[in-house]
Amino acid sequence: MGKFAKKDPVEVAQKQASNVMKTIQGTHIKSVGTVRNYEEALSRVAQFANRELSIGLREISPEQAIQYLEIRSEEVGQKTLDMERQAIQAMMHFTSKKLGPDERLDVIKSEHQQILKCRSYTQDQVKIIADAQRSQNSLSTQLAHAAGLRGHELFTLRRIEERGMSERPALAEKFQGREGERYTVQGKGGLVREVRIPTHLAKQLEAQRLPEPKHLKDRNIHYTQYYNISAGRSWAASFSRAANRSLGWSEGAHGVRHSYAQERMYELQNSGINRDKALEIVSQEMGHFRPDITETYLR
Numbered sequence: 001m002g003k004f005a006k007k008d009p010v011e012v013a014q015k016q017a018s019n020v021m022k023t024i025q026g027t028h029i030k031s032v033g034t035v036r037n038y039e040e041a042l043s044r045v046a047q048f049a050n051r052e053l054s055i056g057l058r059e060i061s062p063e064q065a066i067q068y069l070e071i072r073s074e075e076v077g078q079k080t081l082d083m084e085r086q087a088i089q090a091m092m093h094f095t096s097k098k099l100g101p102d103e104r105l106d107v108i109k110s111e112h113q114q115i116l117k118c119r120s121y122t123q124d125q126v127k128i129i130a131d132a133q134r135s136q137n138s139l140s141t142q143l144a145h146a147a148g149l150r151g152h153e154l155f156t157l158r159r160i161e162e163r164g165m166s167e168r169p170a171l172a173e174k175f176q177g178r179e180g181e182r183y184t185v186q187g188k189g190g191l192v193r194e195v196r197i198p199t200h201l202a203k204q205l206e207a208q209r210l211p212e213p214k215h216l217k218d219r220n221i222h223y224t225q226y227y228n229i230s231a232g233r234s235w236a237a238s239f240s241r242a243a244n245r246s247l248g249w250s251e252g253a254h255g256v257r258h259s260y261a262q263e264r265m266y267e268l269q270n271s272g273i274n275r276d277k278a279l280e281i282v283s284q285e286m287g288h289f290r291p292d293i294t295e296t297y298l299r
Contacts (some may be wrong), residue, residue: 013046015058020091028094039086058096060088062105069108070143071189074293080111106220111254115296119251121145121259132242137230139204141239141256146180147261148286149193151253153185154231155194155223156214157205160184160292166192177267195285205229246251261286261297 020111021039029035038122046057053060060068072081076195085105092099099105105235121129123145130141160182168191175194181202186192197205208228215224225231230238233299236253251258261282268278276291283291 009047010043010134011049012050013043013057014136016050016081018041020057020095023095024090026104027201029090037083038087038090041084042091045084045088056092060098062092062098062103065092065105067107067189068109071289073108073110074112074115074188075286075290076110077112081108081110109219114252114254115293118255118258119299120262120297121255123259123263125201125247126256126259128246129214129239129242132246133238136208136228137235137238137242138233139201139208139232142201142243143197143205143229144235144253145230145256145259146198146201147183147185148257148264149185149195150237151256152218152221152223152232153187153287154229154235155218155225156184156186157229158184159227160194163192165194167191168193168284170284171277173268173273173277173281176273176281176282177271189289191287191289193284193287257286258297261294265298 011216017039020042021035025035026137029038034283042057045060045065045068048058048071049055049060049064065085068088069081069085071082072287085108088104089099092105093101105107126141126145130138133141143157144150144151144154163184165184175196178196180196180198181241183195183197183202184192205227210226210228213224213226215222217223218234223232239256240250255275264282264285265275265278268281269275273281279291283294286297288294
């Protein structure tokens, strides 16, 4: 149990945020409105630091701050995400001194609107899109759909014996009804989770294993890639082009995660599992930190 668990977590977080802003207000930040907004933002950051990291607000490192912002990118819009980044940055410049005067936290792009707007594709539609792509992009589309992957997670695929999973709660019914090979991917907040790849796709994936890992950069994030497959921005662009050519429309590559969520909910509920438990299982499979994020994929 974390060291902050015995007290009201919201009150603890608010106190920590207030104490930080007292050291900044009037000297480095004079706007009352900005102080108020930063304090509210830092209170949310403090709750994450206390609950997930078992550390105080001022102890959070730049790497942990990025972890927090990546998780939040699926929950809030760009304006809120930028406000929280700026509040953390101010704290790290003037109070905790975790950043040098000229250092900045990376800007994280919000995916919240994309999640709200994207809609799923049917299995037949995914096949039509994959068939309209070149082999590398086609395999990535099939993998993303089969395992509910984000575009950037395709960069991070590894066999489970090569990289273990993060310690997170897992229900016994996780992957129930889904056969395949065990892999891991690194998702939001640095979470390494298990995914299941159908055997026929795993064989195709292993045929693309690189002789040596490749280091690359996509959307200003560094990755180490172990398979010669398309991922990230280039795969997403290929997906949209293929969807527009073959279907006449596109809801974006993120829509295959919607497809995965909806298909898994149907499978699990059809096997007799109640909706709330099925939602929690799918949330774990997709690497969400809260089931209510998964709920948005079911619209």
